[in-house]
């Protein structure tokens with residue numbers, strides 16, 4: 001009798017404790033919503049296709065002759081070129097810096113419409129034998145790669161009216177050296 005009653009007491013105690021703990025337990029998970037913060041920035045990074053939010057710096061263009069330059073930094077002198085349709089276009093690219101082409105080369109590459117700048121830029125890295133111009137029909141016109149003190153020009157028929165992209169396809173430059181080439 002004594003043994004059973006002590007068991008019964010233990011059981012009663014265990015039940016009491018068991019009924020106690022669940023009422024306290026739910027409060028803890030509610031206070032810890034830690035995992036929600038890292039999830040938020042991820043979708044924002046994927047979502048919009050990169051828009052050019054830089055202030056517009058137009059290139060000097062006289063009678064469809066474009067003056068474009070770049071120095072010892074990864075930057076073009078302009079990020080917008082406006083030309084007239086139905087005429088020849090000449091782009092004069094001048095390297096105003098001192099660094100050699102192997103270290104800080106620049107070129108002017110006009111991409112066909114719809115060509116993805118990043119995908120093209122990555123492909124161009126491997127085209128070392130052709131001045132970082134990969135084979136294919138993604139390029140409308142381009143200069144050679146120039147180093148400090150050098151210049152090069154290219155003349156071509158203006159493509160149909162629309163907005164195109166121009167870049168420097170020297171490895172690592174296309175992320176910053178690009179702009180809009182607008183045919184009006």
Ligand code: ZN
Pocket residue numbers: 070074075104105106107168169170173177
């Ligand atoms: Zn460059």
